[in-house]
Amino acid sequence: MFTDIEVQMKNIKTIIIIIITSILLTGCWDSVEINKREYIFAVGIDKNDKALTFTSEIPKINEGSEEQRLVYTKDSENFSDFYATSYLHSEKAISDRLMQVIVLGEDVARDSETVKRIFDEIQRSPQMNRRVKICIAKGKAQDIINTEIPSNPIVGRFLSEMLIKLKRENYQDVYTFDEAILNLGKTGNTMIPVVEINEKSLKVERAGVFKEYELKGFLEPDEVAAVMVVLNPNKAKIRNVNIMVEGTNVSLGVVDIIMTTDMYLGGDKLTVDYYATLNSYIDSFIIGSNKLEDQSYLNKIKEEAIKSIFAVSESTLYKLQHVYKTDLLKIKEGLFKYHKQDYEKISDKYDEVFEAADINIHLDMVIKSTGLVK
Amino acid sequence: MSIYEDLDSIKVDADLKKNETVLKEVFRDANDIVFRNMKVGQNKKLKILLFYVDGMTTKDSISEYAVQTLMESINLENLEKSNGIELENKVLQTNIAITELGVLQTLQECVDKALSGETILFIDTCSKVIWLSSRGWQLRGIQEPAAETLIRGARDGFIETMKINITLIRRRIRDPKLKVKYMQAGTRSKTDLALMYIEDIVNKTVLEEVEKRIKNIDIEAVLESSYIEELIEDDVYSPFPQVENTERPDAAASALLEGRVVIAVDNTPTVLMAPATFVSFMQSSEDYYERWMLACLIRMIRYIALPIVMLLPAIYVAVAQFHPNMLPTQLALYVAASRANVPFPPYFEALLMELVMELVREASLRITTPVGSTIGLVSGLVIGSASVEAGLITPIAVIIVALTALASFAIPSYNFSTSLRMIRFGFIILSSFFGLFGISIGLCILIIHLCTLKSFGVPYLTPMTHFIERRSDLKDTIIRPKIKTLVRKPKYLQVEKEKGK
Amino acid sequence: MFEQKITPYQNLSILILVSFAFQSILMPLLLSEIDGPVGWMTIIIAAVVLYFALKPINKMMLKYKDNSVLSIINKIFPKFLSKLTGIYYIVMFLTANSILMKDFAEQIKLMMLFRTPLGTIIILILLTASYATKKGIKTIANIASIAVLIAFIPYLLIIIFSTYYADYSNVFPIYPFDVTGVVRSVPGSILGFFGFSILLFSNSKVTVQENNRLISRKFIIISSILYIACYLLIIVKFGIKESVHLVWPFISVMKYVNIPGFFFESTEIVGLCFQIIVTFSCICIIAYFTNMAMQETFNTRENGYFVFIQIPILYIMAVVLPGMYMMFPYIQWPIIVLSSLNLLIPLIATLVDAKSKKAKSN
DSSP states (O other): OOOOOHHHHHHHHHHHHHHHHHTTTOOHHHHTOGEEEEEEEEEEEOSSSSEEEEEEEOOOOOOTTTOEEEEEEEEESSSHHHHHHHHHHHHEEETTTTOOEEEEOOHHTTTTHHHHHHHHHHHOOSSSSHHHHHHEEOOOOHHHHHHHOSSOOHHHHHHHHHHHHHHHHHHOOOOOHHHHHHHHHHHHHHEEEEEEEETTEEEEEEEOOOOOOOEEEOOHHHHHHHHHHHTTTTTOOEEEEEEEETEEEEEEEEEEEEEEEEEEEEEEEEEEEEEEEEEEEEEEOTOOOOGOOHHHHHHHHHHHHHHHHHHHHHHHIIIIIIIOOOOOOOOOHHHHHHHHHHHHHHHHGGGHHTTTTTTEEEEEEEEOOOOOOO | OOOHHHHHGGGGOOHHHHHHHHHHTTTTOTTTEEEEEEEEETTTOOEEEEEEEEBBHHHHHHIIIIIIHHHHHHHOOTTTTOOOHHHHHHHHHHHOOOOOOEOOHHHHHHHHHHHHOEEEEEEOOOSSSSOOOOOOOOOOOOOOOOOOOOOSOOOOOSSSHHHHHHHHHTTTTOOOEEEEEEEEEEEOOOOOEEEEEEETTTTTTHHHHHHHHHOOOOOOOSSSHHHHHHHSSSSOOOOOOOSESOHHHHHHHHHHHHEEEEEEETOOEEEEEEEEEEEEEEGGGGGGGGGGHHHHHHHHHHHHOOOOOOHHHHHHHHHHHTOGGGHHHHHHHHHHHHHOOOOHHHHHHHHHHHHHHHHHHHHHHSOOOOHHHHHHHHHHHHIIIIIHTSSOOOHHHHHHHHHHHHHHHHHHHHHHHHHHHHHHHHHHHHHHHHHHHOOOOOOOHHHHHHHHHHEETTTTTGGGGTTEEEEEEETTTTSSOGGGGGOOSSSGOTTTSSOOO | OOOOOHHHHHHHHHHHHHHHHHHHHHHHHHHSSSSSSOHHHHHHHHHHHHHHHHHHHHHHHHHHOOOOHHHHHHHHHHHHHHHHHHHHHHHHHHHHEEEHHHHHHHHHHTOSSSSHHHHHHHHHHHHHHHHHHHHHHHHHHHHHHIIIHHHHHHHHHHHHHGGGGOOOOOOOOOOSSOOOHHHHHHHHHHHTTTTTHHHHHHGGGBSOOGHHHHHHHHHHHHHHHHHHHHHHHHHHHHHHHHHOOOOOHHHHHHHHHOOOTTTSEEEEEEEHHHHHHHHHHHHHHHHHHHHHHHHHHOSSOOOOOOOHHHHHHHHHHHHHOHHHHHGGGGGGGHHHHHHHHHHHHHHHHHHHHHHHHHHHOO
């Protein structure tokens, strides 16, 4: 069927294919078995005199081992240096592909240059997922990583799940590195959760105020809640408003916040009005009293509640405007998107404009429900 | 040897003895060939010779309907010295109650007919020979097809006799336009083939091509339809079959109604259907017998099973060796922990388990049915769980291989699923070198091959390669259209007149 | 082999696939050149320009049935000019193909096979694509159709799921927009419709050439919708300020895919697997039309064996060229030149043809 020449051509082609194949397939350069890697779950970064201290948590994967995790602490210049050093100190290959959370120590967070270097390395890395969770440690990140939590010995997993829950429930605005870097890119400011040691566990109540990659201070839990109401009113809740009305302690919660925003920039004067309607429900009252059936009493509750919420809002605004001078409310972003022409006139002196801005919160409350009993 | 070569040119002699001598020489040492000399006619003066193969004929019908009639009816007093032609006509007009008979002129034709199970009647002084239809060997009864069982559907299947197979199809298509063309293949075996098609539906180009290829078959013996399949298909080196086969008459009838050509081969309980495309191998008769929605779901499951069969072990190897970050964290840790004490790398595990699976499959095929299923079960249990406990493989690998095996049984065509099983090994090797990139390159090569492959001029991946132009054909791929909207004649078989498609 | 034809919709699949590949490569350019999230304006302008440019070109190609623009130019231009044009197309296709391969190989290396040499990845893609190129236009058209069905559409569907983390207000501000930036980025957008260059050759291979005008229009419309949708997807996910810094926006977007119930974590790797099939189809399409350009420039009967010449050239170019992100600062002028030539050459050919027709009728 084939001529001699065709057979020869076919043979030559086959030989060429075999040669190329054997050259190409002598590799498997990237082949490292799953059990021959060490997966860093959490990394804490602190500052020391010379460089940075990296504390990494690696869950143990050998079955039957009593220890749940290994904690390595090394002084390194950056992540690459840390991996390179750790590589020589372990029989397995270090892998950051499953990293869950990065904890920045307070001293690191207060140094903008260090933060910029770290953030740059994280966003450049193809292996590290930008969806890695991020938080600030109150004190040393090493202490956070070293915390022994009886219910969940792997701190990385604990923190990761905690932060996911807080984001889902709208307790915090930012929980991943990606959100942090996006906010910092857009407005130069962001709010990163703060993790603290709480007896034999960890807690995430407060948030750190970041401006231009530098930690300026902290916001208390109710201040964080107030900021979240402004940032994401549809999903926000005010969980616990405790007030005293005619000698009785009343507790309310607020869901379903309807908010409209009015921004006006006239020259250098910025005026922002937030109009919020708070739909609330009575959490607790006192048995035996039927005052809740009285409309005037409910109105008094509303007034007191509004006063209480307003006070927190005002104090938060004051802190943001005058203490930290940080626009966490994303007013800058709103001006850029919807009032670009006016914004461009003040963009280089926005900080001053923000500090002098007239930010007003107008609250209205509707008590939707008193619960299952009157 | 020369007697066999000259047979074609040796005409039937009027002298009975001479014919007998030649035939006895041809069939020397063939003790199952019977030569029966008789004198028939009312005067018992006419010499005849009956020549047949013992075991291939129904002797009763010959003796009862032919010989007896000849013995009693023919009055040869006046015909004793008449020429052979008159005698022959007389015999032919006699009431021989045989449904089929004919005339032969050469000894080669006599030999061929006799070896096909007919009885040859030589009449002294006649230069022609009469063959009497007397095929009657032992037949296997019509049974449910072994490899294509359905829950709902006819339970008759093809058997080894071609004519009965043709009948089974004819019963389903009682259309005079259903044509059956007889052909032969094999220089020694002279196996009968029947080319079946429906005249006004069939793609004439395909039909001509099939006929041409069958005529060009140059082989000694055709023992099974797979010989024909391999000799007429477009690309023998392709792992994918380009001709479909079935044991079910309803499937064959359905193929005919689509405009395809069906080739029935004697001594084979399967018929071939051409052309065959990728989509046709994923279809089963059962799809059209179940309720529409259920049929759609089953089809979709089949298409999900397709990548599982080909790629699941390769994906396991890629993920375990190259991309562990693809797994959820908990699963990644679990897999890593389970692999901690296993001495073999993932690709070796996968290859080993796949090989064992193939061994179990082959072993259970060879062993008789009652024991076979038990052996399969036992070997699965032993090899699977014991190997895991011994620390030779991981539980994940066992699950992967078991899932893959199950998925391969979801593919209706055995041929096709075998091809996919073969390709699986290639993907495992590629993924062991380059991970998911290797799998993707393998898929690209597979796509190139499938896009180049044709079945009698029809692109193998039709209608996906023309998914706009032939969108009506797409209806019968992943889902099954309702019977009302079912397009019986797919567009890809109606393209003969269009240039370049 | 000599008379292989493709269907109109296969032609459409080819054009859309190739355009998508180059749109994704040139997306960072579009994002960075304009101050603001108004790149969709550029895309619309480019689409309108090409839409109207295609009318006379299709008319001319219909007149010279079964002839690509290059063979028409061979007929109506002087020999020297036609050879020069042929060489221009050959060099352009080779360069485009090598950039595509290099860019893609770098993505594979970075995301999937970090330690594997880049040359190995490139040669694997190249050899696989060459195998397809050798088989002819019919096979390539079939591959393009299959790639659209099993890779392209799932890829787009997966990307849509990244909008879970999106902020739709990132499409603002629209007014006032950066007029200079929009105008400056039009050549890049025109080049992003790389299918326009392919169309000048592939239209001659279609069975029913009367449909070419309709198919060309559909190509422009579908391609621009896809281009705008992908652009907006990146904007809503990252915002314009962050998008400007991205080297491979699609990979970054893929990292955020959140399909409910999907168990794979690194979805960018899943997306890359689909992209491999799409890119490989594009590479073999461009390689085939390079073959065709070579055939028509050097007047050979067959074009299949030119792929053996292309393989070493493409490999060397792909290995030697720097990454796309490194070339961005220097490719402004080359892009303007290339897109102008791509547009002007067939238009000049139509003008010359119309003039010669007038002269003949006079």
